[in-house]
Amino acid sequence: MDVNYLTFFIGKSQFCIPAERIVEINRHCDYTIVPGAPESIKGILNLRGQLIVAFDMSSLLGVASEPSLHNVVSILVKVESSIISLMVDRVGDILALGDSTFEAPPNNFSLHMRNAVLGAHKLSDSLLIIIDPNLFISQLTTTASANELLQTSF
């Protein structure tokens, strides 16, 4: 069974997310910065009356983006019960990929990136990294509550 993936670019690097999660793709979103929020959170934007948290994927994935394209495209994806926005440089093609090319992250894969990367697909010339928004959302919410705990204990 092949699964559809949407590929996107940050700088020269290519990533993909499962296409079934995608709600819509927008350009030039007007977002509001949230001072004090984690660095990877770019701000919040309004999607038909719903507040959407926008993630700066270049900061989250640690990849430099092309300055002229920085956070130009917003990919709205469904995670758990809510919708979030992933701000990327540009979107690429939709690829149908099967289990045969899938690889889980290697054992010595950085712990930090494990919270965003599900695995990779072996393409003929490169590895296509699969981003799972669910992973970093759940990680962010748990650190948020952990921070709260830390603050209250002192």
Add this chain to the structure above:
Amino acid sequence: MLDMENNDEILAEFILETREILDLLDGDFIRLEQSPDDKKLIGNIFRALHTLKGSSGFFAFKRLEKISHAGESLLGKIRDGQISLDPEKTDRLLDTVDVLRVIIEGIEKNHSEPLGDDQQLIEQLQALAKIQSQSVQRDVNLQKQSELGAEVEVFVESPSFSQADIAIPTSDVSISDKPHDVSAPVKVNLDTLDRLMNLTSEMVLARNRLLPFAANSKDLSFSQTVRSIDLLTLELQERMMKMRMQPISYVWSKFSRLVRDIAQECHKKVNLIQIGAETELDRALLDAIRDPLIHILRNSIDHSIEMPEVRKSKGKPEIGNIQLRAFHQNGMVLIEIVDDGAGINYDGIRQRAIERKLISSQEAVGLAKEVLNELIFLPGFSTKEKVSSLSGRGVGMDVVKNNITNVGGSIEITSEVNAGTTIKLKIPLTLAIMPALLVGSEEQTYAIPQNRIIELVRLDPNDTRALFEDFYGTPVYRLRENLIPVLNLSDELKLNKVSVDKTNSISLVVAQSEGVQFGIIVDTIFNIQDVVVKPLGPLLNNLPKYAGATILGSGRVSLIIDIDGIASESGLIGGFGANTITPVIENTQIEDGEIAMLLFELNGLSRIATPLDSIEHILMLSEEQFQENGNKEVVYYQDQLMHVIRLEDYVSGCQLNDSSGSAVFPALTCFINNKTYALIVKKVHDIIQVPIKMYELSSPQRGIEACVIYKDEVINVLDLVEVLAMHNAHDSTTMYPRVIDIHGVLD
């Protein structure tokens, strides 16, 4: 009998409807007790029980069926005038409602009737009904039924539970003779409503963007279409707002029963009058005001309304009156709770305030009622000597006030001795919408809740030097004769500086948090508008500076500033200065009375004491337990981090400990400002009762507040506040890296 698995939905509806019936029955029985001859009311109750019996039979809930049958039989007799209603019968009937409620809760949990023996109750009901004839009156007075348009008999066979089929007892608690409206309401999930609300507000924004096109267009039919869209959107918005509203009777309907029960418990006679029960409020707000209202009612009955004999001797009617009145005013809902009881004991409050050292006795005499009323809302302030089972369960008026202010409301008390007390609650119509002031800082727009703003001050930038004064590093502003601390919004939010242009005037928003007034500097003040509050969601919920966000007319998101959050994050509140009323430390003659003090010894100072109230525990600590935390000493004791304070370092007249003494010291622990401190002393002597009367020291001594006389001996009283302030200030004077101490006192 039906297969329950396939009928969960019908069952859920049955439970919901039954609960509604039971709630209404509670109120109806109380009113019936007051006017036992109200045939219409009896008819309503009779029909409600009959409905319940019918539907219970349909689900084969035998217990429900039997009990409601017994209740119905008794009511049938009363309705037909064969027997009359007395308090005993009312009690039994209310018991019946209680048992029915328990059974319904059981059914909700397990989808089957809980086990239980109701024989006794049924026999009691039957005994009460057994006066003349044994035959149970079965034929329902059809004429009365048709008045309400409810077909009870048909319903018994019908598996549908739509509201129209159920005879509902009168639900309007207000004193009005309006016939009950029997149109069928639809129950909608609150989430669905919220989503619809979102869509509607988006619709409004889209319309706003469309309007300029129509204004500039020459196409008449286009303009007309836009005009009708405009009108429709407006109406849609209004209807949507109304949908979230529910009459206050939703909360009040339970009060008649509550008041009756409390009054009986206190052996008092109380009559509850409800006016304006049809006043509508947002559903979320209704839930928020229920507990405060219950608390206020309890207080009124328990404290204000006098015993019947006392009332008689005062020339008042034996039965006390409590009036609940709700009405709309200036876009707010006003709820008044008026009783005709003894009123507030202001002397008691004065006394209590003196005991708690909030005011001195001289001040107390002159204090106006308004100020004393404010005292009632301080945490832990209660004048009631004994804690009764009703009021004074640890939930004081401070909690009531907090609950009300949390939803953006306010509370006000007025009272006349022997004439009664009036409590006024001002509640916004809805939680989802609130008026907010839009301000700009570094080209960002923020909303500040209007109810937290005291005043706005426009400052001329050419004068800025003179306007903000430097309080040794902290900017302050001279607001008339008062100095208020000033925060810069862009600094608090760590915004990137964009505007270097200083020619525009800047503005100061004066706000208040926990009794502390402070100013917030913003670049621009736009306008006040109603904003729809949206939560930031789980990803951003650990940001205390924001109360949520809202979508502006332009479609852009704007953050709503949480005044309390900003104030506490900046350290403005939570310190020692946070006391709404500063304790009076000038120790002139203070009222007679005694206070318990802990007597202890320091190196070089053999007689020093501190009020027992301020100390939590006495521990024995050894030197090895002390650990370094930056430049401070701390002790980790029983999962608690305590800051060690060696009192000898702070109290004048002490010799510094050469640490050659014993390895184990007694430590007094106190919990102040969310921190636990361990005060190291040499020896703990005794607990002594000393007069409250304190003598001022001729020249102020460091760490000593005053002295008291105990058995002709002079005993120094520790100034804990000063010691803690010195301890916390200690950090900034040392060379070591500072311990991050957000809540510490930085003076």
